[in-house]
Amino acid sequence: MTRVHDMGGRFGDGPVVPEPQGIAQFGADWHPRALAVTLAAGALGQWNIDMSRRARENLAPKDYARFSYYEKWIAALADLLVETGTLSRDDLRVAADDSRHPLSERALKAERVASVLARGSPADRPGGPAPAFSAGQKVRSLRPAANRLIEGGHTRLPAYASGALGTVLRLHGTHVLPDSSAHGLGDAAEPLYAVAFPASELWAQPENPNDEVILDLWQSYLEPA
Structure with a gap:
């Protein structure tokens, strides 16, 4: 049985309806904030992109099916923050106080956003096993x-x-x-x-x-x- 997120080629999920693309095409005022918070939290270095994908896949099936795109992002981010010990469940329930977080020095400042996004997180690595296959095989x-x-x-x-x-x-x-x-x-x-x-x-x-x-x-x- 495939998991709920693995929808490719599956029947019964209805047509794919493309949404407008581009920074000006967010569907709600909170969508760009959800994107910004997710990127800023990722810059703290407590997880990688594969872990963030896993967190979204691990949402409860009913939640995954009913959540919008950015609701999935925020729900998975909350899970990652707690899973990695970056925040506690209580931290997420109450307003932040004035105390300094241990990871505050890693905060993504506005002046660094463009360079961080341009650099990305390269996933290529030197070495590793020898290729077992070749083009045309x-x-x-x-x-x-x-x-x-x-x-x-x-x-x-x-x-x-x-x-x-x-x-x-x-x-x-x-x-x-x-x-x-x-x-x-x-x-x-x-x-x-x-x-x-x-x-x-x-x-x-x-x-x-x-x-x-x-x-x-x-x-x-x-x-x-």
């Missing part, structure tokens, strides 16, 4: 799509692509493995590939069988075809 994604390190844990292999036959397009280099990083188990970096899957491999009745989906998949998600 046929591979098959593992079935089921599951974290092999933590039962029920985070993975970037979508369920709709598990067990599918694809072709390696290119090697991206060696990158942090989300399945490990999301659970605080270290980078466990390994080769990352762009893999092309025909639509006919992913869906029983694709609208356009000649279409293809290109996924970035880690080496441990794949096996020789």
